[in-house]
Amino acid sequence: MEAKKIAVIIGSLRQESFNRKTANALIKTAPASLKLEILEIKDLSLYNEDIENDPPSSWETFRNNLKTFDGVIFVTPEYNRSTPAVIKNAIDIASRPYGQSAWDGKPGAVISVSQGNIGGFGANHHLRQSLVFLNVPVMQQPEAYIGNVAGLFDAEGNLINDSTKIFLKKFLDTFSQWVYKNS
């Protein structure tokens, strides 16, 4: 059976982002049934309906790339108790034009990552609200609120916390079943 192709979308533009480190840890942890790949969103200009008739090439590339994936995992920080603009922008761009959403029916999962205790709960659930509208079947359990993230990685960006490693493995194994059932 061929591995399912999963887009990993990172909600932080910072080079040394803990979200990117988490995404890299996910890629290393993935079971043979899933092939994870980071889908970059940093070059997408802000959505504006006025330019939809002649959209920037970056929008079209992103929409077309996204359509080649069998599922999607969002890894997002929390900014001001919600999702960062960069990830909401990617969501909005791929949801348009009307009737041609690249999200429709694609199984997904949400991981929020934070340096604090709450683990990005606000961002996680704001994202889930949009995914309801977009008809992305989102894996409900296990939920992933990765808090106090600064202590989980070494200086080279490797995940060194054993319980987080075990959690991410369980998360991906469950997500694999979710993707096979829903794609």
Add this chain to the structure above:
Amino acid sequence: MEAKKIAVIIGSLRQESFNRKTANALIKTAPASLKLEILEIKDLSLYNEDIENDPPSSWETFRNNLKTFDGVIFVTPEYNRSTPAVIKNAIDIASRPYGQSAWDGKPGAVISVSQGNIGGFGANHHLRQSLVFLNVPVMQQPEAYIGNVAGLFDAEGNLINDSTKIFLKKFLDTFSQWVYKNS
């Protein structure tokens, strides 16, 4: 008594946006106690903590301009049951650098605008969640969910619906009291 200076922030980039028309109607309706002015956010590049040490001039201009206002009214559409990226980006940019938020303590109000029946409820309350964290005292009542907006304006963008005119007047009169109490 000098009028309080209120920034109106519009969450849509579309030229013929109903949000911009609503903002213009607010400006025309404002009582003498408030001076409303649109504060543009379209040229703000996406927030990236990596460039905070040498931020784009557009970020600094926006932060400094915002600080000159006594209050803020957000007029936002709903994209995928949440706020558009452009308005979240403005919120995040003016909230940084850490400890220097331009929002802190500035009285605010939220108006959501939609062509549908629900009136942008999802966007309205996602925005309110961020404003909790940012310590923006947000006027609670009257709530403003302006639905079925397409029928409220004429071809020149003038508000022609009488009950909406009355509502916006009441909204601004109450907001004026709110601003005087909280600034």
